[in-house]
Amino acid sequence: MVNLVSVADTAAMLADGSEYAFIDVREIVPFGAGHPLLAANVPLSRLELSVGALIPRFDTRIVLTDGGGGHSELAAARLGQMGYSGIVVMEGGAPAWAAAGEALFPEIEVLAKGFGGFAKRHGKPNYMSPVDLDRVLKSGEDWVVLDSRPRAEYQSGNIPGSIDAPGADLVHCFDDLVPNPETKVLVNCMSATRGTLGGLSLMAAGVPNEVHVLHHGTRGWLLDGLALEKNADRFAAPPSDKARASAVARADRIAKSADIARIDATTLAQWRGDESRTTYIFDVRTPEEYASGHVQGARCAPVGSLPMNPENFFATKNARIVVTDDDTVRATINALWLAQMGLGEVAMLTEALDSAILETGPELAPNFGVADGSCPEVNARDLEAMRKSRRVRVIDVGHSDAYESSHIPSAEWCSRVALGALLEKELQKEKPKDGAIVLTSEDGAVAKLAAGDLGPIAGVSVLAGGNTAWRDADMPLSSGAEKLSSPRDDHWLASSERPGDTRQNVVDYLEWEVTLPDDIERGGRAPYRNLLWN
Numbered sequence: 001m002v003n004l005v006s007v008a009d010t011a012a013m014l015a016d017g018s019e020y021a022f023i024d025v026r027e028i029v030p031f032g033a034g035h036p037l038l039a040a041n042v043p044l045s046r047l048e049l050s051v052g053a054l055i056p057r058f059d060t061r062i063v064l065t066d067g068g069g070g071h072s073e074l075a076a077a078r079l080g081q082m083g084y085s086g087i088v089v090m091e092g093g094a095p096a097w098a099a100a101g102e103a104l105f106p107e108i109e110v111l112a113k114g115f116g117g118f119a120k121r122h123g124k125p126n127y128m129s130p131v132d133l134d135r136v137l138k139s140g141e142d143w144v145v146l147d148s149r150p151r152a153e154y155q156s157g158n159i160p161g162s163i164d165a166p167g168a169d170l171v172h173c174f175d176d177l178v179p180n181p182e183t184k185v186l187v188n189c190m191s192a193t194r195g196t197l198g199g200l201s202l203m204a205a206g207v208p209n210e211v212h213v214l215h216h217g218t219r220g221w222l223l224d225g226l227a228l229e230k231n232a233d234r235f236a237a238p239p240s241d242k243a244r245a246s247a248v249a250r251a252d253r254i255a256k257s258a259d260i261a262r263i264d265a266t267t268l269a270q271w272r273g274d275e276s277r278t279t280y281i282f283d284v285r286t287p288e289e290y291a292s293g294h295v296q297g298a299r300c301a302p303v304g305s306l307p308m309n310p311e312n313f314f315a316t317k318n319a320r321i322v323v324t325d326d327d328t329v330r331a332t333i334n335a336l337w338l339a340q341m342g343l344g345e346v347a348m349l350t351e352a353l354d355s356a357i358l359e360t361g362p363e364l365a366p367n368f369g370v371a372d373g374s375c376p377e378v379n380a381r382d383l384e385a386m387r388k389s390r391r392v393r394v395i396d397v398g399h400s401d402a403y404e405s406s407h408i409p410s411a412e413w414c415s416r417v418a419l420g421a422l423l424e425k426e427l428q429k430e431k432p433k434d435g436a437i438v439l440t441s442e443d444g445a446v447a448k449l450a451a452g453d454l455g456p457i458a459g460v461s462v463l464a465g466g467n468t469a470w471r472d473a474d475m476p477l478s479s480g481a482e483k484l485s486s487p488r489d490d491h492w493l494a495s496s497e498r499p500g501d502t503r504q505n506v507v508d509y510l511e512w513e514v515t516l517p518d519d520i521e522r523g524g525r526a527p528y529r530n531l532l533w534n
Helices: 007-015 028-033 044-054 071-082 093-099 110-123 130-139 151-156 193-205 217-223 241-258 265-272 287-292 329-341 380-388 400-405 416-427 445-454 466-472 502-523
Strands: 021-024 062-065 087-090 143-147 184-188 211-214 261-263 279-283 319-324 344-349 392-396 436-440 460-463
Touching (some): 007 062, 007 093, 044 071, 071 087, 087 093, 110 329, 130 143, 184 193, 184 217, 193 211, 193 241, 193 329, 211 217, 241 329, 261 265, 265 279, 265 319, 329 344, 380 392, 380 466, 436 445, 436 466, 445 460
Parallel strands (some): 062 087, 143 184, 184 211, 319 344, 436 460
16 A cells, blocks of 8 residues: 655655655656656666665655656555665655646756855856867966866866866865966866866865866857867876875865864764664775775765765765765865755764775675566577577667667667566557567666566566676677667756757756756755855
8 A cells, every 4th residue: 555645745854854765766858857856866667776775774754756657656566575664655746746836847967956056156166268268278378277077078078188187186186286376277077067066176175276167168168169179188196195185184174164074983883873864974085996995885986976966876865974085185075065965964984994894895786676586587698599590589678878889689678667568568469479588688687677577477588697698608789779669768868969959959958057046946945055155
């Protein structure tokens, strides 16, 4: 029996100060068409694989919402089977939320981008137009351009001559990157948020240099008819001892100015033993540093991803959020922005790596939803023999982006959510498709879940190890977005990729970012807090 709650009851829960998780289970495309500000997107297609890390406490208050089509009820059943007990469904989903006068927000990463606008309004960074930046760079004046995005984004197109220093690396490595206090500095990202926060980080750190932020980032650069550099290899190196010492002192000033809490290992142990509260632990160093040794149970959240994409790391609001690193600098910058976003009780763990007990290796996210041995499996070589004899139908139920990049030849793609309806419709035909059905996905996990959804449909099995095992067996591969048997609702298009006039789409998106803070103030229940600026 599903427990239903009203929009009014949901809104009251968001405002009462206690822990909650407000989850929208739609795929990212319908979610991005319009969702409540504080709703985290945890798509139904990957729910069991994601929720354990996002909502680690089984008695957390969870409110589920969707587009009004019944997916919340299905998600509630699955969560209940996993052991979650505090589940309710908001009656009517997002349409009911809007009908009650509450705001729905288009696009994704809205909380972070709205906070970027909040920070811009209160921190008042110095913005520079692309045309003016191009002019000063060509003039030979002493400028350094620092790109605050992760390496892959930087290499996809950067301001010519810029250096990649993502996230808190801007402060961590600053004295090595900009040794002359007279050098003028510009920070950029793709459009607004990371550039704004990067520039404000340097200003809060008290660097002696004049700091600017590129207006509209690389998107603005392109709109002004300027060319980007591709595949650049100028990356910030780990800081020298001198630069690190300077960064630590600056981070300490930031922490004191913003009154960021610090805790030790004893307090952390007490928090983790408190069964009435959720405690998240995030290590904000690089994946390589994380793998070399990290606090037990910490998740890896590198290169500024934690404040930019908080919904990818935690779904319980008002929880305790502990940030760690090796010397407090990157932890301070991440904690500064998280604390002001107002999503939880933020603290830094001091002397995080002094513990005698550290874990090593890459992060292993909890997974409660994939049963072993519950569905017949075939291995890659047997599937290839079946495929050559044309006695099999291969359906890839993984992420469509992975399918487009690489998939088994002749496989079709179908969303896990749509698979049951697809096969049921075909079974009702006079001549349904013949042959066995083998489900696959990136590593086979989603395929196992999809097979479990189908129940006793005859002839369905799963490729053991999924496409990874197929690739490891040196089997043939295809690519491309072909043979799509359901809408590609998991594939989000950036503004520059959307149908229609590309330039106008980008202009419209940048205008949306500019007006977002006002939209949030009018109806978004913004949790943001000003801890830094007068």
